[in-house]
Every structure is written in structure tokens, then in C-alpha cells.
Amino acid sequence: MNTRSQTRVPARIGNRVSLRVGLIGDPVAHSFSPRFQQAALDQLGIPARYELWHTPADQLLERVRSLCEEHCLGANVTIPHKEAVLPFLDKLDPLAERIGAVNTIVHRDDYLHGYNTDALGLLRALHEQGLGELLPDDSVSLEGYTAVLLGAGGAARAAAFGLASAGVEQMIIINRHLERAQLLATEVQQFSEQPVFSLSDPSFLIPHPRSIIINATSLGMHEDASPLPTELLERFDPDTFVYDMIYNPSQTRLLCQALAIGLQGANGLSMLLHQGALSFTYWTGRPAPLDVMRSALVL
Numbered sequence: 001m002n003t004r005s006q007t008r009v010p011a012r013i014g015n016r017v018s019l020r021v022g023l024i025g026d027p028v029a030h031s032f033s034p035r036f037q038q039a040a041l042d043q044l045g046i047p048a049r050y051e052l053w054h055t056p057a058d059q060l061l062e063r064v065r066s067l068c069e070e071h072c073l074g075a076n077v078t079i080p081h082k083e084a085v086l087p088f089l090d091k092l093d094p095l096a097e098r099i100g101a102v103n104t105i106v107h108r109d110d111y112l113h114g115y116n117t118d119a120l121g122l123l124r125a126l127h128e129q130g131l132g133e134l135l136p137d138d139s140v141s142l143e144g145y146t147a148v149l150l151g152a153g154g155a156a157r158a159a160a161f162g163l164a165s166a167g168v169e170q171m172i173i174i175n176r177h178l179e180r181a182q183l184l185a186t187e188v189q190q191f192s193e194q195p196v197f198s199l200s201d202p203s204f205l206i207p208h209p210r211s212i213i214i215n216a217t218s219l220g221m222h223e224d225a226s227p228l229p230t231e232l233l234e235r236f237d238p239d240t241f242v243y244d245m246i247y248n249p250s251q252t253r254l255l256c257q258a259l260a261i262g263l264q265g266a267n268g269l270s271m272l273l274h275q276g277a278l279s280f281t282y283w284t285g286r287p288a289p290l291d292v293m294r295s296a297l298v299l
């Protein structure tokens with residue numbers, strides 16, 4: 001989507017510069033992103049609107065093209081288009097390329113750049129929960145932890161590459177369809193010196209000390225169901241942390257199980273916050289006002 005012929009001058013409405021950024025997906029109406037992105041834009045006095053751009057698959061190309069308009073900063077991308085947008089972009093960040101999914105598009109220098117902020121967003125969310133260490137370059141180290149990753153879809157792919165970059169001691173990917181877990185484990189292993197395993201049946205899981213269990217399946221979002229039985233969770237050490245990427249409902253069955261037996265846990269709201277904050281910085285070049293965004297999300 002090369003738009004070299006255009007210069008990026010914000011459109012003017014009256015004396016006001018009017019910029020746009022938005023969320024591309026289907027559906028989008030349920031999204032929490034406008035709440036905290038608009039609060040951040042307003043806080044920094046950036047005259048931009050964060051909009052919801054409901055986009056069925058047959059309108060995706062047209063929608064992505066519209067991001068090249070001079071007053072458009074870019075977009076977030078959500079289900080089901082995170083993978084489908086890749087061929088429509090001019091440049092891909094290496095991490096997004098590895099993950100194979102883009103959740104942030106930036107219109108910069110007349111090009112559309114694709115990024116994935118889910119990976120680092122998850123690591124920052126885990127660090128905020130007291131896990132790992134923030135390094136001088138702002139990356140997060142999870143050395144010494146075992147990651148148990150539930151799922152092998154888009155969010156799990158971002159998590160797996162993020163966790164590998166954070167240096168987890170080992171990673172176990174568990175997915176209903178084993179072949180997807182195996183494929184992801186093989187791909188991640190190429191970028192990791194630590195072992196990456198795959199499983200389809202969680203009952204074969206051997207608990208390790210200092211484990212972080214991450215739910216990246218959608219199980220628990222639409223139904224009162226859990227990807228792990230309580231008997232299995234009970235085998236883990238009390239310092240095990242359960243992070244559920246689902247934030248709506250705020251307490252999934254998995255989280256309730258974990259908290260009820262004394263494990264620590266959190267829902268995915270903090271990941272949503274941090275991936276959004278990273279997107280904000282990509283669009284605006286400004287540090288995201290995290291506190292304002294957090295308040296808007298009512299963490």
C-alpha cells in the first residue's frame with residue numbers, strides 16, 4: 001500500500017487539525033480500546049479521534065487503503081483480520097513477521113508499517129504483576145520461569161514469541177489441536193535456546209516450580225468453562241501465577257479455580273492496556289499516559 005506520492009499533512013477542519021485512528025475488526029462494537037485510547041489522545045492534546053471501523057472480510061483491502069489518507073495515523077487490528085492484513089502492508093516489523101500477525105498499523109512516511117504489540121504487552125502485564133525483571137532497554141526478562149501456554153491461535157503465537165524473547169527457562173504449549181501446538185513450538189524453538197514442548201492433553205503436564213500459566217485460548221470468554229481441571233492446578237506450587245488473557249468476563253472459570261486454591265492470578269485487562277499503550281506510542285511518537293489509560297479502563 002505504497003502512498004509515496006502523498007505528503008503527510010494533517011487535514012484541517014476550521015482551525016483544528018483532525019486526525020483519525022481506529023480499530024479494524026469484525027465485530028468491534030464490544031471493544032474497550034476507544035475508552036482508553038481516546039482518553040490518552042485527549043490527555044496529550046492530540047486532536048485525533050479513535051473510531052470503531054467495523055470491517056467484514058470483503059472490505060478489508062478497501063479499509064486498509066483508507067489508512068493511507070493524509071490525516072490517518074493508522075489502526076489497531078483485531079479478530080479476524082490480524083493475519084489477513086499482512087499482504088496489504090508495505091513494511092513489517094521483524095517480530096510481527098515472526099508471529100505472522102499484526103495488531104497495529106502505522107501510517108508513517110507514506111508507508112503502512114505493521115507491528116505486533118501483543119507480545120510485549122503481555123510481558124509488561126506480567127511484569128506489572130511482579131513477575132520477572134525490567135531490563136535497561138525496557139524489555140522484560142522472565143529467566144528462571146516455566147511458561148505453560150494454553151492455546152496456539154493468534155494471541156498464543158504472540159505470547160510464545162514474547163515469552164521466548166524474555167528467556168523463559170522452558171515453554172510448554174498446550175492446544176486442543178496438537179498439530180498447531182507442534183507447529184508453533186517448532187517455529188519458536190528456532191529463536192529460543194531454551195526447550196519448547198507441545199502437548200494436547202493437559203493431564204500429561206508435569207508441574208514445575210516458578211510456573212506461569214497463560215490462557216491464550218478463547219475458552220471461558222463465551223462459556224463458563226476452563227481449559228484446565230482444578231485437580232491439575234492443585235499440583236502446582238503455591239507461587240504459580242495464572243494469567244488469563246480474557247478480560248471480559250473479568251473473572252473466568254480458570255481464574256476463579258486458581259484463586260480459590262490460593263494461586264495468584266490476573267485477567268487480560270493489563271495486557272490490553274500495555275499493548276494499547278505501545279500502539280499509541282507507535283502512532284504518535286509520544287510516551288503513552290499509562291495512568292490516564294488505566295483509569296479509563298478502570299483496572
Ligand code: NAP
Pocket residue numbers: 079118150151152153154155156175176177180215216217218219221227245246247268269271272273275
Ligand atoms: P484464535 O486465534 O481464534 O485462537 C483460539 C484458541 O483457543 C486456539 O488455540 C483454539 O484451539 C482455542 N480454543 C477455542 N475454543 C476452544 C475450546 N472449546 N476448547 C479448547 N481450546 C479452544 O483467538 P486469539 O486471537 O488467539 O484470541 C484468544 C483469546 O485471547 C481471546 O479470548 C482473546 O480475546 C484474547 N486476547 C486478549 C488480548 C488482551 O490484550 N488481553 C489480546 C489478544 C487476544 P484450536 O487451535 O485447537 O482450535
